[in-house]
Amino acid sequence: MTLRSPLSKARGLGSAKSGTHHWWMQRVTAIANIPLGAWFVVSVLGLIGAEHDVVVAWIAQPLTAILLILFIANIFYHLRLGLQVFIEDYIHAEGTKIAALLGVTFASIALATACIFSVLKISFGG
Amino acid sequence: MSDTKSAQRPRPLSPHIGVYRWGPHMLASIVHRATGSALAVGTLVLTWWLVAAASGEDAYATFTAFIGSPIGRIILFGLTLALFQHLLSGLRHLYLDTGAGYEIRGNRRMAAATFILSPILTLVVWAYGYGLI
Numbered sequence: 001m002t003l004r005s006p007l008s009k010a011r012g013l014g015s016a017k018s019g020t021h022h023w024w025m026q027r028v029t030a031i032a033n034i035p036l037g038a039w040f041v042v043s044v045l046g047l048i049g050a051e052h053d054v055v056v057a058w059i060a061q062p063l064t065a066i067l068l069i070l071f072i073a074n075i076f077y078h079l080r081l082g083l084q085v086f087i088e089d090y091i092h093a094e095g096t097k098i099a100a101l102l103g104v105t106f107a108s109i110a111l112a113t114a115c116i117f118s119v120l121k122i123s124f125g126g
Numbered sequence: 127m128s129d130t131k132s133a134q135r136p137r138p139l140s141p142h143i144g145v146y147r148w149g150p151h152m153l154a155s156i157v158h159r160a161t162g163s164a165l166a167v168g169t170l171v172l173t174w175w176l177v178a179a180a181s182g183e184d185a186y187a188t189f190t191a192f193i194g195s196p197i198g199r200i201i202l203f204g205l206t207l208a209l210f211q212h213l214l215s216g217l218r219h220l221y222l223d224t225g226a227g228y229e230i231r232g233n234r235r236m237a238a239a240t241f242i243l244s245p246i247l248t249l250v251v252w253a254y255g256y257g258l259i
Contacts (some may be wrong), residue, residue, distance in 0.1 A: 006221075013199070014201065021198060027220065027223065029220075030220065031215075031217055031220070033216075034213070034217075037213065038211070041209070041251065043252065045254055045255060048255050052179065052182075052183045052186040052187070055186070056179055057181050059176075059179060072172075075169065076169065079162070079166040079169065081216070082159075082162045082163075082166065083162075083166055086163060088161075111169055111170070111173045114173050114176070114177055115172065115173050115176045115177075118176040118177045118179065118180035119176060119180075121180045121181060122180050
């Protein structure tokens with residue numbers, strides 16, 4: 001015997017109403033991070049000791065700017081999901097937990113915006 | 127169930143950090159969280175770098191002075207190690223997500239391999255950075 005309604009079974013979203021979306025997006029961003037992260041590490045290695053104008057000229061290239069923005073969006077999405085699980089697992093006081101979740105959400109969006117804006121400002125001519 | 131013998135018998139414990147036997151597989155899982163959290167904080171360095179580059183030469187000089195200092199280099203070295211460890215243990219988790227790799231010996235070996243490979247990759251990257259290779 002089950003107490004679940006046929007509709008709830010068909011939706012398959014469970015009590016959190018989001019199903020496997022969180023888990024799946026963590027994997028999607030993890031997989032995207034592999035090529036983007038590898039590109040970033042190799043690129044930064046090429047910039048060691050570079051002066052300001054060299055770094056700015058590199059960021060200003062369309063391909064660099066596009067890949068940087070994808071990398072930024074992806075890592076901040078990924079870390080937002082990861083830190084959410086971390087907080088939910090280790091912070092048990094309800095008020096502190098919600099405050100921490102809000103803090104992580106706001107901070108990750110704010111930092112991502114700062115990064116993306118900086119890339120756009122440089123690539124649109126400083 | 128009311129006899130004293132069964133009441134006094136130690137009850138089974140759910141896995142807990144204090145009673146767990148440490149092994150590379152559980153260490154890899156915990157380190158994955160720790161390195162992920164460290165990298166999340168490390169995005170402050172990335173943000174500072176990009177904002178400084180967009181703000182101009184003076185702001186950029188402040189950033190490079192910090193990141194080139196001993197403390198800055200230690201932070202960057204730690205982030206490099208955390209990045210490779212998180213990448214390798216992340217690949218392990220993706221592999222486990224497919225339902226493979228739960229055989230205990232292989233699972234332990236895979237976890238141990240992440241701890242061997244991540245310092246090697248870190249040293250290779252830093253040796254390249256210092257022009258040694």
